[in-house]
Amino acid sequence: MNMNDSLEEAIEVLQQLGLKEYEARCFVGLSRLHTGTAKRLSEMAEVPRTRVYDAIRVLEAQGLVEIQHSSPQQFRAVPLDEATETLRDQYEGRVERLHDALDTVEMVEQDDETPVQQVWAMSGQDAIKNRTDQLIEDASEEVVLVIGDESLLTEDLVSSLNDVGNGVDLLIGALTESLQDQIKTAVPDATTFISGLEWLQGEDATENETAIGRLLLIDRSTILVSSLMPDTKDEQAIFGEGFGNGLVVIARRLMAQGLLTVRDPK
Amino acid sequence: MNMNDSLEEAIEVLQQLGLKEYEARCFVGLSRLHTGTAKRLSEMAEVPRTRVYDAIRVLEAQGLVEIQHSSPQQFRAVPLDEATETLRDQYEGRVERLHDALDTVEMVEQDDETPVQQVWAMSGQDAIKNRTDQLIEDASEEVVLVIGDESLLTEDLVSSLNDVGNGVDLLIGALTESLQDQIKTAVPDATTFISGLEWLQGEDATENETAIGRLLLIDRSTILVSSLMPDTKDEQAIFGEGFGNGLVVIARRLMAQGLLTVRDPK
DNA sequence: TTGAATAGTCACCCGTTTAATCACAAAAAG
DNA sequence: CTTTTTGTGATTAAACGGGTGACTATTCAA
Numbered sequence: 001m002n003m004n005d006s007l008e009e010a011i012e013v014l015q016q017l018g019l020k021e022y023e024a025r026c027f028v029g030l031s032r033l034h035t036g037t038a039k040r041l042s043e044m045a046e047v048p049r050t051r052v053y054d055a056i057r058v059l060e061a062q063g064l065v066e067i068q069h070s071s072p073q074q075f076r077a078v079p080l081d082e083a084t085e086t087l088r089d090q091y092e093g094r095v096e097r098l099h100d101a102l103d104t105v106e107m108v109e110q111d112d113e114t115p116v117q118q119v120w121a122m123s124g125q126d127a128i129k130n131r132t133d134q135l136i137e138d139a140s141e142e143v144v145l146v147i148g149d150e151s152l153l154t155e156d157l158v159s160s161l162n163d164v165g166n167g168v169d170l171l172i173g174a175l176t177e178s179l180q181d182q183i184k185t186a187v188p189d190a191t192t193f194i195s196g197l198e199w200l201q202g203e204d205a206t207e208n209e210t211a212i213g214r215l216l217l218i219d220r221s222t223i224l225v226s227s228l229m230p231d232t233k234d235e236q237a238i239f240g241e242g243f244g245n246g247l248v249v250i251a252r253r254l255m256a257q258g259l260l261t262v263r264d265p266k
Numbered sequence: 267m268n269m270n271d272s273l274e275e276a277i278e279v280l281q282q283l284g285l286k287e288y289e290a291r292c293f294v295g296l297s298r299l300h301t302g303t304a305k306r307l308s309e310m311a312e313v314p315r316t317r318v319y320d321a322i323r324v325l326e327a328q329g330l331v332e333i334q335h336s337s338p339q340q341f342r343a344v345p346l347d348e349a350t351e352t353l354r355d356q357y358e359g360r361v362e363r364l365h366d367a368l369d370t371v372e373m374v375e376q377d378d379e380t381p382v383q384q385v386w387a388m389s390g391q392d393a394i395k396n397r398t399d400q401l402i403e404d405a406s407e408e409v410v411l412v413i414g415d416e417s418l419l420t421e422d423l424v425s426s427l428n429d430v431g432n433g434v435d436l437l438i439g440a441l442t443e444s445l446q447d448q449i450k451t452a453v454p455d456a457t458t459f460i461s462g463l464e465w466l467q468g469e470d471a472t473e474n475e476t477a478i479g480r481l482l483l484i485d486r487s488t489i490l491v492s493s494l495m496p497d498t499k500d501e502q503a504i505f506g507e508g509f510g511n512g513l514v515v516i517a518r519r520l521m522a523q524g525l526l527t528v529r530d531p532k
Numbered sequence: 533t534t535g536a537a538t539a540g541t542c543a544c545c546c547g548t549t550t551a552a553t554c555a556c557a558a559a560a561a562g
Numbered sequence: 563c564t565t566t567t568t569g570t571g572a573t574t575a576a577a578c579g580g581g582t583g584a585c586t587a588t589t590c591a592a
Contacts, residue, residue, distance in 0.1 A: 003371055010367040013360050018284060020579070032374045038539070044374070048581065053540065063393020066386035066505065071588070072539055076386070082396045084365045089392040091357040094279050099350045101276040105269055108298045108310075120332035120342070126355040127329020130348045239332065286550070304568075314552060319569065337559070338568060 017087060022047045022055040027064055030077035037072050062090075118240055125235045128226050132216055133160040139168050139218045146173040146215035149228055153182060161187045175212075213237070283353060288313045288321040293330055296343035303338045328352075384506055391501045394492050398482055399426040405434050405484045412439040412481035415494055419448060427453045441478075479503070 007028055014024035029045030030036060038056075042049035056075050059065040063086045068074035077083065122128060133156050136143055143164060147153055161170060170190035174180040180192050213226035213235050226237035273294055280290035295311030296302060304322075308315035322341050325331040329352045334340040343349065388394060399422050402409055409430060413419055427436060436456035440446040446458050479492035479501050492503035 006367045006370050010364055010371070013364045013367065016284070016360055017357070017364070018282070022580075028368065028371075031368050032371055034373060050540080050542090050583085051581080060387070061389050063388060063390030063396075066388045068384060068386050070385075078388070078393060078397070079400070080365065080368050082393065082400060084361050085396045086390065086393045087361050087364075088358075089396070091283070091361075092354075093392075094282055095350050095353050095357075098276055098279045098283070098353075099346065101272045101279065102294065102297050102346055104272050105276075105294075105298055107300060118334060120334050121326070122329060122332045122344070123327050124329030124352065126352045126359075127344060127348070130329075130351045130355070131344070134345070134348060288551075316554090316569080316571090317552080 017091075020055070020058075022051050023058050026052060026055040026075075027059055027077060027083075030065055030075055031080065033076075035074055035076040037074060039072075041075060062086075118242065120239045121236070122239060123234070123236050125233065128214070128224075128235050128237045129154060129156065131237070131239065132214060132224065133157060135216060135218050135222060135224065136160040136164060139164055141167065141219045142169045142171070142217075144171045144173075144215075144217040146175075146212070147179065147183070148175055148212040148214065150179055150182070151233075152214060152228075153179070153186070158186045161190065173215075286321070286324075288317055289324050292318060292321040292341075293325055293343060293349075296331055296341055297346065299342075301340055301342040303340060305338075307341060328356075386505045387502070388505060389500070389502050391499065394480070394490075394501050394503045395420060395422065397503070397505065398480060398490065399423060401482060401484050401488060401490065402426040402430060405430055407433065407485045408435045408437070408483075410437045410439075410481075410483040412441075412478070413445065413449070414441055414478040414480065416445055416448075417499075418480060419445070419452070424452045427456065439481075 010028045010031075011021070011024045014027060015021060019027070025045040025047050026041060029041050029047070033041065033044060036044070038049055038052040041047070042052050045052075047055065056065055056067065060067050063078065064083050065075055065077050068076075078086070122131065129152070136145075136157075137160055143161070145161075161172070164170065170187065171193070172183050172187065172190045173193045174183055175194070177194060180194050183190065183192050211228045211230050213228035214224065214237070215226075216224040222239075222241040224237055224239045226235050228235050276294045276297075277287070277290045280293060281287060285293070291311040291313050292307060295307050295313070299307065299310060302310070304315055304318045307313070308318050311318075313321065322331060322333065326333050329344065330349050331341055331343050334342075344352070388397065395418070402411075402423075403426055409427070411427075427438075430436065436453065437459070438449050438453065438456045439459045440449055441460070443460060446460050449456065449458050477494045477496055479494035480490065480503070481492075482490040488505075488507040490503055490505045492501050494501050
């Protein structure tokens, strides 16, 4: 990646982390300046000089820059490692506060008429990863997992797989041999296999550009299927639980197609 | 804390984490509803019904809620642990990307005329903590530290103190006996003492409400002094390096006042 | 000392975002 | 066949953020 792109990337990420554009620009500007006045910073970061002062004040309050109160004032960025650590601390604190606040509250009564046909949709690689890990942890009998992309075989996933109870069968499939090898060494207890769902790929590929992401079946009663946008890495999943669930139809189809039969000749 | 306050707190924190007000309200609303339609959620969360849909879409894209595409649609929040973990992952990723981006860039040349009189100001408890830890790690001869408030004795600080090189003297002071005891057990290698800066407290207390936070002197050439707003827990520090520094005057005053003489009779 | 340049603070403008409401068509429910 | 409910879209008003210029104080160099 080009250096100017790195600068742009840094600015963008800082904004995602909650900074305004000027604040972000000033911070990356200072990061390559070691120390500077408002004027120099204004030129380097392409921020109107008169606005540098506001931006710096905010950054200082967040612990990202230091100010020398001389005349003229000098600014400098906190060392990178310190800055990232500070940001981490900030967010860790917020997430913790959120967790505490919500977990003293949860749940108002409900007039439950569970409509049995529960199929839920969710998005986001992180969220689906976490749900996958959680489901595997809670498995009591059998885990069937098909992984469609190398990037989905994360550390957390591996440790979840290795931590399942003793009586739980592990059946893991991959789309390529190299991926299967990785799985074999990472999760020795699992029975692995390749393919078994070419039909699924074929059927899908005609319609749109989505690739199969994950396919997870827990205790034959809970299922999660995700697809992966090849370019954007965006992941979307559907998720269902309960035997009577409509999604189990998919599971049956899979079994009929011979995917699950791999298990018996084991 | 009251439960309604918890709700408010959660909403506020979610906004700090980047959500809009409606999104935040909808999420905490769903968090206590287990599952709900737009109408119920609208009443519970005090969000206009017609706007619930937009908010939910954003939340779904972030992996914080699941949608059941039935009619009417049903929404539900991801379990709290999964949600916080997802948020964590999100921010960890961003901070990492920031670090990588800035790492490849740093430093444009500089016409250095170091004005020797460097006194820098910084704010924020996290940032000052990180700076403190860093300075202690880099110490080569002597660390003099005075801690003004119990909350400042963090794990990171303790491990930094215990990790200093062999030839480095550790001199740690506290304002109260109980704090001194904590330090003794946490950092056995240190020489501890109490007080030695009543004069500083006195002088300050007349003017404003700030209490002394940290006081750190590294190798007799780098110094950091912080004050703590008693109510807001807001911390502000000044920081200087180099022998010729004006701040060293303060260090001399401290020595003259007998603070540092504790070291000699050791 | 004086004039020019620099430093710093304010106040203002304008486009975008976002909270908030309304109008309307499709779909359920009675 | 009404009457709610549900979902989408357009619209308004206020808040926010980016962008610019006026103005004063300070510094520096004639």
